[in-house]
Amino acid sequence: MPGHGHHHHDHSGHCHGEDGHDHSNDITPAIQSTLYSQIEFDRIITLNEAESNSGAAIVKKTxxxxxxxxxELESDADEQLLMYIPFTGQVKLHSILIYTAPTSSAPKSLKLFKxxxxxDFSTASELKPTQKVDIPQPVPGAGVFELPLNxxxxxxxxxxxxxxxxxxSDGEEEVTKVGYVGFKGQFMALNREPISFLYEAAANPNDHVTIQGVNGIGGQIMPGQ
Structure with missing residues (x-):
């Protein structure tokens, strides 16, 4: 593979090969729109992880x-994993990035809740997710899957x-492994929200029409008093 144009790749075993694909397009958009700096890593919670904090560790990967x-995140008692990932503020999610090794332990179905x-596993199994996505089966050299969201x-x-x-593994392998999770989207500035809130909080009493004949509303005198 030609060396020029690929100096930012040090994972030679994971490139796509001589397919005419320009790898430079893989790097810049992902960095520009990644939400990495908006993730609260210390508050990530992963259920059924075989090794403590391994869920947070794969999200912390640059x-x-x-x-x-x-x-690598590996499930413990069975093949299911549940990860709670908070952000530092409001974001618009565009896609989720997932990398797994090309084995039958790679996850297949992903339900996302906003x-x-x-x-917990019981409620996650019963509730309708915000969105469900199917993760393609990884093959050697596939790299990161970007799964677009609605x-x-x-x-x-x-x-x-x-x-x-x-x-x-279709039930044959009770261990699920995930190597990397990332997010692409847009971080939302919240500076306009307080303006809206203050406007509502300082509502003009004259905007509220007094209802005639109802005791206690605006100090109105009841008929006959």
Whole structure:
């Protein structure tokens, strides 16, 4: 593979090969629109992880580290994983980025829930998700999958919960492994919200028409008094 134009790739085993694909397009858009700096890593909660804090560790991976073998999130008692990932403010999610090694332990179905910090495996299984996406089966050299989300469903997002429900082993392998999770989208500035709030809080009493004949409203005298 020609060396020029690929100096930012040090994972030679994961490039797509001589397919005419310009890898420079992979790097810049992902960095420009990644929500990495808006994630509250210390508040990430992962249920059924075999190793403590491994869920947070794969989200903490930078874009340059996305194909590294370690750290890796691995499920414990069965194939399901539940991850709660909060943001520092409101975001608009555009897509989720996922990398897994090309094995049958790779996750298959992903349910996403918006702004829910109260889910366990039971409720996540029963509730209708904000969106469900199918994760393609990884093959050697596939790299990171970018799974587009329905943007209309992901405005004003303050947290996302990921429910990896099964994997590509079709029940034969009870361990699910995920190597990298990232998010692309838009961080929302909140500076306009207080303006709206203050306007509502300082509502003009004259805007509220007094209802005649109702006791206690605006000090009105009841008929006959």
């Amino acid at each position: 874009w340059a580290e996305r194909l590294n073998d370690h750290p 702004n829910r910090d109260d889910l 943007r209309a469903h992901w405005n004003t997002t303050t947290s996302v919960t990921l429910f990896f429900e099964d994997n590509w």
